[in-house]
Amino acid sequence: MATEVHNLQELRRSASLATKVFIQRDYSDGTICQFQTKFPPELDSRIERQLFEDTVKTLNSFYSEAEKIGGNSYLEGCLACATAYFIFLCMETHYEKVLKKISRYIQDQNEKIFAPRGLLLTDPVERGMRVIEISIYEDRCSSGSSSSGSSTGSGSSSGGGVGAGAR
Amino acid sequence: MPRSPGTRLKPAKYIPVATAAALLVGSSTLFFVFTCPWLTRAVSPAIPVYNGIIFLFVLANFSMATFMDPGVFPRADEDEDKEDDFRAPLYKNVDVRGIQVRMKWCATCHFYRPPRCSHCSVCDNCVEDFDHHCPWVNNCIGRRNYRYFFLFLLSLSAHMVGVVAFGLVYVLNHSEGLGATHTTITMAVMCVAGLFFIPVIGLTGFHVVLVTRGRTTNEQVTGKFRGGVNPFTRGCYGNVEHVLCSPLAPRYVVEPPRLPLAARLKPPFFRPELLERAAPLKVKLSDNGLKSSLGHSKSKGSLDRLDEKPLDLGPPLPPKAEASTFISDRQTPRPTSAESTLSVQRTSPPTPAMYKFRPAFPTAPKTPFCGPGEQVPDSLTLGEDSIHSLDFASEPSLDLPDYAPGGLHTAYPPSPPLSAADTFSGALRSLSLKATGRRGGDHMALQPLRSEGAPPTPHRSLFAPHALPNRNGSLSYDSLLNPSSPGGHACPAHPSASMAGYHSPYLHPGVLGDPPRPPPRSFSPVLGPRPREPSPVRYDNLSRTIMASIQERKDREERERLLRSQADSLFGDSGVYDAPSSYSLQQASVLSEGPRGPVLRYGSRDDLVAGPGFGGARNPALQTSMSSLSSAVSRAPRTSSSSLQADLANNNAPGPRPSSGSHRSPARQVPPSPPGTPRSPSYMGPKAVAFIHTDLPEPPPSLAMQRDHPQLKTPPSKLNGQSPGLARLGPAAGPPGPIASPARHTLVKKVSGVGGTTYEISV
Numbered sequence: 001m002a003t004e005v006h007n008l009q010e011l012r013r014s015a016s017l018a019t020k021v022f023i024q025r026d027y028s029d030g031t032i033c034q035f036q037t038k039f040p041p042e043l044d045s046r047i048e049r050q051l052f053e054d055t056v057k058t059l060n061s062f063y064s065e066a067e068k069i070g071g072n073s074y075l076e077g078c079l080a081c082a083t084a085y086f087i088f089l090c091m092e093t094h095y096e097k098v099l100k101k102i103s104r105y106i107q108d109q110n111e112k113i114f115a116p117r118g119l120l121l122t123d124p125v126e127r128g129m130r131v132i133e134i135s136i137y138e139d140r141c142s143s144g145s146s147s148s149g150s151s152t153g154s155g156s157s158s159g160g161g162v163g164a165g166a167r
Numbered sequence: 168m169p170r171s172p173g174t175r176l177k178p179a180k181y182i183p184v185a186t187a188a189a190l191l192v193g194s195s196t197l198f199f200v201f202t203c204p205w206l207t208r209a210v211s212p213a214i215p216v217y218n219g220i221i222f223l224f225v226l227a228n229f230s231m232a233t234f235m236d237p238g239v240f241p242r243a244d245e246d247e248d249k250e251d252d253f254r255a256p257l258y259k260n261v262d263v264r265g266i267q268v269r270m271k272w273c274a275t276c277h278f279y280r281p282p283r284c285s286h287c288s289v290c291d292n293c294v295e296d297f298d299h300h301c302p303w304v305n306n307c308i309g310r311r312n313y314r315y316f317f318l319f320l321l322s323l324s325a326h327m328v329g330v331v332a333f334g335l336v337y338v339l340n341h342s343e344g345l346g347a348t349h350t351t352i353t354m355a356v357m358c359v360a361g362l363f364f365i366p367v368i369g370l371t372g373f374h375v376v377l378v379t380r381g382r383t384t385n386e387q388v389t390g391k392f393r394g395g396v397n398p399f400t401r402g403c404y405g406n407v408e409h410v411l412c413s414p415l416a417p418r419y420v421v422e423p424p425r426l427p428l429a430a431r432l433k434p435p436f437f438r439p440e441l442l443e444r445a446a447p448l449k450v451k452l453s454d455n456g457l458k459s460s461l462g463h464s465k466s467k468g469s470l471d472r473l474d475e476k477p478l479d480l481g482p483p484l485p486p487k488a489e490a491s492t493f494i495s496d497r498q499t500p501r502p503t504s505a506e507s508t509l510s511v512q513r514t515s516p517p518t519p520a521m522y523k524f525r526p527a528f529p530t531a532p533k534t535p536f537c538g539p540g541e542q543v544p545d546s547l548t549l550g551e552d553s554i555h556s557l558d559f560a561s562e563p564s565l566d567l568p569d570y571a572p573g574g575l576h577t578a579y580p581p582s583p584p585l586s587a588a589d590t591f592s593g594a595l596r597s598l599s600l601k602a603t604g605r606r607g608g609d610h611m612a613l614q615p616l617r618s619e620g621a622p623p624t625p626h627r628s629l630f631a632p633h634a635l636p637n638r639n640g641s642l643s644y645d646s647l648l649n650p651s652s653p654g655g656h657a658c659p660a661h662p663s664a665s666m667a668g669y670h671s672p673y674l675h676p677g678v679l680g681d682p683p684r685p686p687p688r689s690f691s692p693v694l695g696p697r698p699r700e701p702s703p704v705r706y707d708n709l710s711r712t713i714m715a716s717i718q719e720r721k722d723r724e725e726r727e728r729l730l731r732s733q734a735d736s737l738f739g740d741s742g743v744y745d746a747p748s749s750y751s752l753q754q755a756s757v758l759s760e761g762p763r764g765p766v767l768r769y770g771s772r773d774d775l776v777a778g779p780g781f782g783g784a785r786n787p788a789l790q791t792s793m794s795s796l797s798s799a800v801s802r803a804p805r806t807s808s809s810s811l812q813a814d815l816a817n818n819n820a821p822g823p824r825p826s827s828g829s830h831r832s833p834a835r836q837v838p839p840s841p842p843g844t845p846r847s848p849s850y851m852g853p854k855a856v857a858f859i860h861t862d863l864p865e866p867p868p869s870l871a872m873q874r875d876h877p878q879l880k881t882p883p884s885k886l887n888g889q890s891p892g893l894a895r896l897g898p899a900a901g902p903p904g905p906i907a908s909p910a911r912h913t914l915v916k917k918v919s920g921v922g923g924t925t926y927e928i929s930v
Contacts (some may be wrong), residue, residue, distance in 0.1 A: 020246045020247070022247055025281060027261050027262070027263045027268070027281070027282055028262055028263065028264065029263075029264065030263060030264060030398065030399055030401075031263075031281070031282060031283055031296065031399060045438055045439065046436070046438065046439070047439065048439045066414065067413065067414065068414075069408055069409060069412050069413050069414075072414075073412055073413060073414040074412045076414065076415075077411065077412055077414075080415075081224070081318075084223055084224070084226075084227040085227050085230075085231055085315075088415075093414055093415045094414045095414040095415055095416060095417055096417055099417055116436060116437050117436050117437045117438070118436030118437075119436075125417060125419065126241075127241070127243070127244075127247070127419075128240040128241050128295075128419040129419065130240065130243075130278060130281060131247065133244075133246075133247070137436070139435050139436055
């Protein structure tokens with residue numbers, strides 16, 4: 001079985017991690033969470049500029065929504081204060097909710113746009129919200145597909161495996 | 168307790184927090200137990216409630232400040248910092264609202280600290296919005312827990328104030344019995360509260376100021392914004408709002424992945440540029456029929472170039488196509504030349520030139536591709552074969568091993584019809600050539616025509632001959648000398664020879680051997696690799712027909728030569744031109760013969776050589792060149808080609824020229840002749856000349872003359888520019904070389920006039 005799978009993988013052109021591009025934070029407006037929309041040159045041949053910029057801008061909008069100081073956050077704070085912060089044990093904060101939304105969005109973008117182009121977005125939260133990590137994969141007719149996947153996350157390799165299986 | 172080196176246990180650091188906690192809880196408890204009951208009874212029950220709430224608030228905030236992650240940045244992955252670790256500067260400036268803020272490289276965490284981030288030595292972490300490390304809570308105060316710390320301070324201050332105030336009330340009301348337990352305890356509590364009252368209130372006031380100013384303790388203490396502007400401030404109200412009402416920031420140090428990456432990576436991947444280049448690439452590929460896919464980066468690139476070139480050239484003459492192919496040919500010389508040859512061949516199956524081009528393909532289309540009807544059958548075919556062999560060398564580099572035949576096939580299908588029309592082809596060629604200055608158009612016409620048959624064939628044949636001769640010339644040289652040279656010829660020809668007119672720069676070698684092939688290429692996609700299968704068979708057939716056509720050509724050439732000899736001035740050029748072509752033919756034959764040494768070729772060659780009157784001078788030159796070619800074949804192609812050219816140049820032109828010069832001369836000569844037909848002229852020449860000569864002896868020469876001059880002028884420059892290509896085209900340039908000389912001038916003219924015009928046009 002393993003051998004078969006391995007052969008399949010070999011037959012199937014596996015992707016291997018080529019390099020990573022890091023989209024840095026944009027501090028031009030203070031310490032609010034924003035990422036630079038400057039198109040990195042490494043992606044020049046991998047993805048259209050517009051797609052990339054749309055993705056980053058959407059992420060920026062998500063983060064600004066998460067950090068927005070408004071009625072929602074005020075109420076949450078008061079509630080938390082009133083319950084001596086026990087509320088945090090039961091309920092997730094507004095920020096966490098948006099983060100989950102961001103995570104789903106990133107996953108969706110990966111599946112629809114980036115993965116077909118051999119790219120993989122990593123959630124900035126895993127990097128301390130300092131960078132957006134984009135892993136660039138090269139398709140190579142080799143059997144070393146899993147190695148690249150593991151570097152970016154177990155999911156990719158498992159995804160690759162799943163993909164292999166699906167195929 | 169003893170601390171082992173490995174353990175990070177530091178009891179000392181827990182003393183302050185333990186003390187603070189003990190004091191807080193103890194005192195408050197005592198207060199509630201001893202003081203509050205009386206206050207409840209005497210003053211109001213609201214007092215304990217109030218104090219209780221305050222105390223609860225203090226505890227909660229104290230716990231949050233103590234146990235909450237302040238905003239620790241996880242260590243950067245190795246991938247992220249591999250570039251920065253050793254070569255990165257210590258500081259990196261970033262612009263925050265117009266103010267330059269310095270970000271320092273953190274050696275522990277391996278990233279540039281974001282603004283307001285600092286590394287806590289106690290916690291050994293970089294903390295976001297680092298305020299300070301508070302020993303009383305044994306924790307860093309950062310972005311996430313600053314609010315709780317501030318509220319802790321506020322609430323603690325309020326609690327202390329309350330404790331002291333209510334204790335005082337109690338004591339004052341129990342002043343008579345200060346020794347009483349309750350009173351004593353209350354007084355003790357008041358003392359403790361009073362003791363820490365000043366520091367806590369002081370700290371609280373300090374932080375209130377910080378909050379309103381939007382600074383952190385770290386910034387305040389280090390005096391970062393002492394004289395300047397704080398770029399992080401949001402205004403007094405905004406800052407307070409930010410501290411108190413902002414949502415709780417998330418934790419960054421998350422051990423388990425939040426969500427598994429479910430995206431699958433399935434190569435092959437989309438590439439934006441592929442989508443853009445899809446069309447051109449396809450065109451090229453199909454043209455060549457050699458390249459299998461876009462996989463070859465080299466080929467792809469070259470293909471792109473090829474495409475661009477030929478496309479740019481527009482409907483250039485077939486020679487152009489070749490030239491363009493050659494240009495791109497640098498990388499993939501073969502395919503283009505092969506293509507062009509094929510295309511050319513297709514048009515004129517009988518043309519031996521086609522054979523020549525054929526050799527470009529490594530695969531064996533040794534047999535005459537298509538030009539069975541072409542005059543230079545023997546030599547061409549042979550040449551082709553030899554060229555094939557030579558080309559193979561070049562082609563293999565291109566990685567087009569298998570497609571060559573395929574491409575050829577595509578060329579072939581039309582060839583049979585062409586052969587049929589071969590007889591007319593010459594005449595038609597001349598006519599077409601003259602009629603249209605746009606070679607490309609002809610090519611275009613050819614392309615579709617090819618499939619059609621006779622009527623188109625004339626055009627095609629026209630092209631083919633031009634192309635072929637040019638190609639042959641280039642091919643022959645190239646194939647002889649450099650496996651890649653054919654491509655080289657083509658390439659330089661193309662760039663140099665703007666398809667537009669042969670006058671132009673095409674004189675360069677490119678012109679010689681590389682008739683711009685764009686048309687052929689463009690066509691080939693249409694024809695595509697499909698016809699590959701039949702081609703092998705066709706080849707065989709062609710061989711027979713080719714032989715026949717070769718014989719025909721020979722006859723024609725004989726006639727041409729005679730005519731030429733009669734009109735030296737006029738035919739000089741053509742002769743020269745012919746010489747190259749014949750030379751090329753010969754070369755081709757030599758090339759082909761070299762490996763095989765077919766007697767037939769030599770025979771044909773001899774005929775060709777001996778024919779023209781002026782060729783007398785040429786012949787020796789040609790012969791020498793041929794011999795040199797043959798020698799060249801055996802040797803490194805490039806050198807031999809250059810030598811060949813030099814020979815030609817020397818023979819034809821006065822004053823030996825350096826190889827480059829010889830290159831130039833040939834190029835020059837070629838360009839004038841048929842810019843588009845660098846190749847074809849070689850074999851076309853004789854045919855065309857024969858035809859044209861008979862038909863239009865006068866006009867062509869004038870035309871040729873005109874052309875020659877501009878061409879002559881241009882080529883040198885072009886040649887120089889084209890030197891790399893020229894080098895390759897060396898062999899191709901060879902034939903033109905001799906023409907370049909004064910004799911060449913005449914030859915050139917002649918060619919243009921009689922066959923030259925035809926050539927050029929066709930080329």
